[in-house]
Amino acid sequence: MLTSITEGILCCLTGKTNVVLPVESSDAGPADGFEFVEVKPGRVLRVRHILPERQATSDSQPEQGVSIHCKRKITVYRNGQLVIENLGDVLHSEILQCQNGDVEQCSTVEVELADYSTAPSSPDPKPAPPLPDSDQQRPAPPPRRRRRKPKRTVFIDSERRITSCKGTHSDVALFFIHGVGGSLDIWGRQLDFFSRLGYEVVAPDLAGHGASTAPQIAAAYTFYALAEDLRAIFKRYARKRNILIGHSYGVSFCTFLAHEYPEQVHKVVMINGGGPTALEPSLCSIFQLPSCILHCLSPCLAWSFLKAGFARQGAKEKQLLKEGNAFNVSPFVLRAMMSGQYWPEGDEVYHAELTVPILLVHGLYDKFVPMDEDQRMAEILLFAFLKVIEEGSHMVMMECPETVNTLLHEFFLWEPDISASKADQTATTDATVAPTVATEGTTEETAGAPKANKPLNK
Numbered sequence: 185m186l187t188s189i190t191e192g193i194l195c196c197l198t199g200k201t202n203v204v205l206p207v208e209s210s211d212a213g214p215a216d217g218f219e220f221v222e223v224k225p226g227r228v229l230r231v232r233h234i235l236p237e238r239q240a241t242s243d244s245q246p247e248q249g250v251s252i253h254c255k256r257k258i259t260v261y262r263n264g265q266l267v268i269e270n271l272g273d274v275l276h277s278e279i280l281q282c283q284n285g286d287v288e289q290c291s292t293v294e295v296e297l298a299d300y301s302t303a304p305s306s307p308d309p310k311p312a313p314p315l316p317d318s319d320q321q322r323p324a325p326p327p328r329r330r331r332r333k334p335k336r337t338v339f340i341d342s343e344r345r346i347t348s349c350k351g352t353h354s355d356v357a358l359f360f361i362h363g364v365g366g367s368l369d370i371w372g373r374q375l376d377f378f379s380r381l382g383y384e385v386v387a388p389d390l391a392g393h394g395a396s397t398a399p400q401i402a403a404a405y406t407f408y409a410l411a412e413d414l415r416a417i418f419k420r421y422a423r424k425r426n427i428l429i430g431h432s433y434g435v436s437f438c439t440f441l442a443h444e445y446p447e448q449v450h451k452v453v454m455i456n457g458g459g460p461t462a463l464e465p466s467l468c469s470i471f472q473l474p475s476c477i478l479h480c481l482s483p484c485l486a487w488s489f490l491k492a493g494f495a496r497q498g499a500k501e502k503q504l505l506k507e508g509n510a511f512n513v514s515p516f517v518l519r520a521m522m523s524g525q526y527w528p529e530g531d532e533v534y535h536a537e538l539t540v541p542i543l544l545v546h547g548l549y550d551k552f553v554p555m556d557e558d559q560r561m562a563e564i565l566l567f568a569f570l571k572v573i574e575e576g577s578h579m580v581m582m583e584c585p586e587t588v589n590t591l592l593h594e595f596f597l598w599e600p601d602i603s604a605s606k607a608d609q610t611a612t613t614d615a616t617v618a619p620t621v622a623t624e625g626t627t628e629e630t631a632g633a634p635k636a637n638k639p640l641n642k
Contacts (some may be wrong), residue, residue, distance in 0.1 A: 226507065227404070256340040256341075349451065356424075363434045427452070
C-alpha cells in the first residue's frame with residue numbers, strides 16, 4: 185500500500201504512467217500459440233492462436249444444418265416506444281440443454297415501452313345519463329386511440345442456416361474477447377479445452393492489456409478504436425463459420441462484429457454482458473479521477489474487483505486473479521478505457537437487428553451486471569438462449585470452467601429441430617395465442633395469454 189502511494193506521488197510529479205510492452209517483438213514466430221499482430225503502425229496486439237493438427241480423416245465438410253426464416257419488423261415511435269414483431273421462425277428465449285431445441289413457426293412477439301391494452305380510459309367529467317331499460321342495449325364502443333406515427337421502421341427478411349460446429353470442421357474458428365482490465369489469460373481453461381477438441385481458437389489482448397502495447401493517448405482506448413483493432417484481428421483469422429465469445433465489455437465488440445459481418449459470424453456467446461443499451465461513460469465514476477490518484481487507490485480497487493467479481497474471496501480466487509492477469513493494467517489505461525465507452529449506435533434497435541443465434545451466460549452472484557439486464561437482452565434478441573450458473577459471479581468462466589466449457593460446447597454443437605416443432609404446431613394450431621410483453625424503463629409487465637413453451641428433450 186505504501187509502495188503504491190509512493191509511486192502515485194512520483195507519477196504526479198513526473199507525469200509518467202506505467203507502460204505495458206510486448207514480451208517479444210512482432211517479428212518473432214509463434215511460441216506456444218502466441219503471436220504479435222500490428223493492427224496499425226506502432227499498435228501491436230498479442231494474440232494467442234492455436235491451430236490444431238487435424239488428421240486426414242477429419243470431417244472437413246460441415247453438416248447441412250437447418251434453414252431458419254428470419255423475418256422481423258422493428259418500429260420506433262416518436263415518443264421513444266419500441267415495438268418488435270417476429271413474423272418468421274422464433275427460437276425459445278430460454279434453453280435447458282443446448283443439444284436440442286425447438287422452433288416456433290410464425291409466432292409474433294411484441295415488445296414495447298407502454299401497454300395500451302390494459303390502460304384504463306380517462307374518466308368522463310360529465311357522465312352520460314343512464315339509458316332506459318331495454319332488451320336491446322348495445323355496449324359502449326371502445327374509446328378511440330390516436331394513431332401513432334412511427335419515427336423509424338426496420339424490416340428484416342432473410343434466411344439463415346444454423347449448423348452444428350464441430351472441432352473436426354476446418355471452417356470453424358472461435359474468437360474469445362475479454363473486457364476491461366482483463367487479458368487473454370482469463371480464457372486459459374477455455375482455450376485449452378476447445379483446442380484439445382480440435383477447434384481453432386483465437387484470443388487477443390486489447391490495447392493496453394496483457395502484453396499488447398499501451399499507447400499514452402486516451403483516444404487509443406475509445407470503443408471505436410478498439411473495435412477497429414478487433415476488426416483487423418477478425419479479418420486476419422476468420423474462417424467461413426466463426427463463433428464469437430465475449431465477456432463483459434467484450435460482449436459489445438462481439439455485437440459489433442456480428443452486426444458488421446452477419447454472413448461470417450455463425451454464433452455468439454455473451455457472458456455477463458449486460459443489457460441492450462447504448463454505451464455512455466459515467467461522469468460521476470471513480471475512474472474519472474486523475475491517473476495518479478487511481479494508482480494510489482489500486483490496492484483498494486483490486487480488492488473491490490475481487491469481492492464483486494467472484495462469488496467467494498478465498499486464496500483460490502486470488503490465485504485465479506493472478507494467473508488470469510486480470511485487473512492488472514495501468515491507471516491511465518483503466519481511466520481511458522472507462523471514459524472511452526461511448527457507443528450510441530449500440531441501442532436496442534441495433535441488437536434487435538441481429539439474426540445470429542446467441543447464448544447468454546449469467547453468473548447468479550454477479551454484482552456488476554444485474555440479472556434484469558440479461559433478461560432484457562434475451563427479450564430483444566431474435567434467437568437468444570439464457571443460461572444462469574448458480575455457482576458463478578462476474579468471472580464465471582474462471583470460477584466454473586467445467587460448467588462453462590460444457591455449456592459452450594453444447595451450444596456449438598446445437599442446431600434447431602424443425603420437424604418436432606412442425607408436429608407440435610399441427611397438434612396445437614388454435615391453442616396458443618401470441619403474447620405481448622410491455623416494458624417501460626426497467627419495469628416489465630405481461631399482457632395477453634401466456635406463451636406455450638414446448639418442452640426440450642433432455
